[in-house]
Amino acid sequence: MPIQVPLRKGSEDPYVTIAQHQLIALGYGLPRFGADGVLGDETLSAYGVFLVSQGLHAPTDERPKSITPGGAAALDMAFKALDQDRSEADIIDERANHPHAGRSVDTPFRLWSKITAVVLHQTATNLGERPERWHSVPIHFCITRAGKVIQLYDLTEVCNHANGLNLRSVGIEIDGWYAGIEGVPKTLWQPKHLPTPRQPMDLPTVQAEATKATVQLIVNIVAANGGMVTHIHPHRQSSEDRQSDPGSLIWQTVGLWAQDTLGLSDGGGAFAVGNGRTIPEAWDLRYTGNRY
Template identity: 35%
Template sequence: MIAVLIGLSPVLAFGAFALVTHVRANRLTILDMTADTPESKRSKRRVPVDAVVLHQMSFSRGSDPTRYRKVTAHFIVLPDGTVAQLHPMSARLSASDGFNSRSVAIEFAGNLQSAKGTWWKPDVYGRDVLTPAQVESGRLLLRRLRSAGIRRVYAHRQSSASRGNDPGPEIWAAVGQWGIDVLGMSDGGHDYAIDSGSPVPSAWRTYSVHT
């Protein structure tokens, strides 16, 4: 079906069908949860989608997708590699600050460390690591979105001063930078940020992720 939809705009292509999921033999299956999530989070898009914004949740509730219904993201990637679509791509979500109007938000479950080896409130939210299954699913999802015409991949920190470790070095190195190096996507360049955000740190681009 993706081959048929590549010629459409990303909003039309993915608004037409919902992309939680398991990866088998490099194939991505996406669970449609769009009927079970709050419509109050959605507003109408007025510009085309041209970007993906990567996030970490800073918490994990395991791999049961029904425990993440209230997460504000188009897609979630859970520790066992499950991928779910919570909201249609045709919906604008308040997920990524200045990128909201033009982007699709992907949230990875976990409270993941910074490049300095620290975690946010670890006594409350734990010390998680990005799993190999999340890396594989995240890459397959990014590849699918790239095939639908989306050419940019951003870190949430690039649009918000309060999101300095979002998505963090593990997600960026394993998925975001991979999208740049392998899929030919762009994050706007080494100095790119908008509003109060900050560029992607150089340390994130070469961070070693054990998968």
């Protein structure tokens, strides 16, 4: 059982954060406070709705005053079933099919507790649907334009995908070339020597949904292993060169969604690592005056 004694309102037991992530993963949202580690009314209400869904609580009962060991065990079981569904149904697992050359030489592995963030990228090319074409990409997950999810590395491997964010993050590459700012074609990165310049791609709904599901999956897997993902970043925040990475369309579709729905943070309007760039106002209206 995840806990041995009931946890009452106000508890800051480490299990509270796990329960909150599990509730969010199961669709019992915590829109106001998210996974804040404190057992408050919002969490107890969501937990109560979960208990009703399991037949462990009557709809007319008042909000639970505590999380009981039995309720926690039911929550854990529901969460693990969800995790199994996702990982067995949707992921093309290529982890055993390539030499893992994209792993950090200095720090190839890390503890689950060190994983706190997801980083979103655009490939700025078109690698396509064949999993073997992705083997040399040094990143954990890849999302094809048809919405396939390919896993290349374990989450506890440190991959060279995001400069100063590598140690703490799990990376997702989204296939395609996207404008840095939608509607401003000159913000699309152009490879040299192309006979005709590229036009920015759209983001297919299946690809966007697969990316969101992958962010959720990463949050779930890390939580199931005792860690906690708290942040989501664009690669731009850790690299001066990757100004357009992943671009406003992907950021607004997935990055802002993850903040609103999963309670993740982008680090704020002043956040950048190393020679990275802050999130521009063109991507997020909260950051007035942040230049592209």
